[in-house]
Amino acid sequence: MIYIATHKAFNPPELEGYRPLQVGASTHPELDLGYLKDNSGDHISQKNPNFCELTGLYWIWKNTNDPYKGLVHYRRYFGKSNFLHSPSAIYPYDQMLTFLDNCDIVLPYIEYFKQDAREEILISCCTPEIFEKLRQVISNLYPNYLSNFDQFFKNNQSTLFNMLFAKGSLFDSYCEWLFSILFELEKYVDLSKLDPYRSRLYGFLGERLLNVWVLHHHLKIRHLSVVNTESSFRQECVFLRRRITNQIVFKCSSLIKAGKDK
Structure with missing residues (x-):
């Protein structure tokens, strides 16, 4: 089953194997x-303002036994092109299954930053203190992941959106790892000191940590385009130009830095 995280009413795609999941339901009990x-069941719905769609990820992990599990969004789906916006461009569930014949996990396309991933997340999503505490938590809980953590954050490539599709056992294994880290980190973070955007901290960290986990396990990945049903062709062209520019900027910066280090 592929679950569609949403916090509002929308028109779900008429596709078998997809089910809407209202996230943050505990924070809006009046909204049905x-x-x-x-x-x-077993849930962390009340954490949605800070965990975003990860409260849905947690619910799927703890309350479903599907042989295959996936998470997408009410406006973002795995599909045929980043430039298509019609629900008809969304891959049906049966086709999503065929992708797993030749890979371990399905993830969104790779996003490129003009800074390395550490600098990028510090710009608006995290603080240096929290980032270092996250690294320390991973060092304490999963020291064999530390080199992968450092490797990922020194580069400028990442999949985002907390979207994935995999066998249920692999999905659950990832969730167990991810939430053990985030729940430990919670003990050291005072969210009241963060602005409203940064307070969505754990959702942002989840996006990046998925890359670290995949990297550590040497998983074979199928990267797919993301159909955004609320975006426009013009907006996607702007995003594409940004990605290309970011690749060039990062490459030039890396060459300059390498020259200075000689």
Whole structure:
């Protein structure tokens, strides 16, 4: 099953194997969208303002036994092109299954930053103190992941959106790793000191940590385009130009830095 995280009413794609999941349901008990809710069973729905769609990820992990599990968004789906916006461009569930015949996990396309991943997340999503505490938590809990953590954050490539599709056992294994880290980090973070955007901290960190986990396990990845049903062709052209520019800027910066280090 592929679950569609949403916090509002929308028009779900008419595709078998997809189910809407209302995230943050505990924070808005008055809102009943008629979908599955992330505040039943074992859940962390109340953490949604800071964990974003990860409260849905947690719910899927703890409350489903699907042989294959996936998470997408009410406006973002795995599909045929970043430049298409019609629900008809979304890959049906049966086709998503065929992708796993030749890979371990399906992830979104690779995004390129003009800074390395550490500098990028510090710009608006995290603080240096929290980042260093995150690294320390990983060092304490999973020291064999530390080199992968450093490797990822020194580069400028990342998949984003907390979107994935994999066998249920692999999906659950990732969740167990991810939430053990985030719950430990929570003990050291005072969210009241963060602005509203940065307070979505754990959702942002989840996006990056998925890359670290995949890197550590040497997983074979199928990167797919993301169909954004609320975007436009013009907006996607702007995003594409930004990605290309970022690659050039990062490459030039790396060459300059390498020259200075000689």
